[in-house]
Amino acid sequence: MKVKLEIDPDQSENEVIIKAAKITPEIERLYRRLQENSAQDDQITGYRGSTAYYLKISDILFFETEAKQVMAHTKKHSYAVKYKLYELENLLGGQFMRVSKSTILNLDQIYALTRSISNCQIQFQNSYKTVYVSRRYYRELRTKLDERRAQ
Template sequence: MKVQLFVSKDLEEPYAEIYTDNLTDNIQKAMVLLENDESDDDVDEGNSILAVKKGSDIVLLDFEDIFMIKVEDKQTKVFSQNAEYSIKKPLYQIEESLDSDFVRISKSTIVNLRKIKRVAPSLRGMMFIELKNGLKDNISRKYLTDFKKALDL
């Protein structure tokens, strides 16, 4: 991608223009980063959005709207209250960008702690989790300690 930077002292406010024939994930990230560029050093604000796809549309989801992120059939899916989205990033990369409200509960699933409805014992030492939107999954033994620590249990 070709990038040009022009510095001018005559501008009241900085602005950016992007010309492209294809809206890629990297361009979308750049747009989010540029739009959230604030001088008050509020680092968390710019990192509280996840760019996902619904069909051919790109949707920017606030972290607070995300219930679960799960890999199913080699595709990473993001679940909100009433919708399902897709994202091309692997789960570990998404996990790195999330805040402390999110915890991994299995090799293939991350949940938003604020969206948990209930947790109950399940089979073979695992725990069962139900989210407020009705989604259900198991917390594997491997991740149970981290899950309890995230809940201060």
């Protein structure tokens, strides 16, 4: 693999481009790591009442829709955000994954996974909040968690 660095004083924002003939496991791992690193320092604006809060993306446990409003949940509070779930999927890094029609989960915040006959429940450390994973997304979730553990 070739690695190339170009310095351009006219560049307003840093940009990383990966050029590959096809997606290999090595390219996919590199892409995920770059996404995770770029998303760790990012913030998103959440609203509680008339107050705007600047939330670190890494502190968010999950996003879910409630009555046509997307909510960002942290360990203690929930905040309204001005994004749709599909927009968040594109915006967020590889540490987030959709686990149901109405929920996007932060994979780094998972503490426990409880599987039963009818569903799968996710628990978070130091939080009473839980999330249910739909059967449609369960296999992909297990695969991602296993890949992260192997790294």
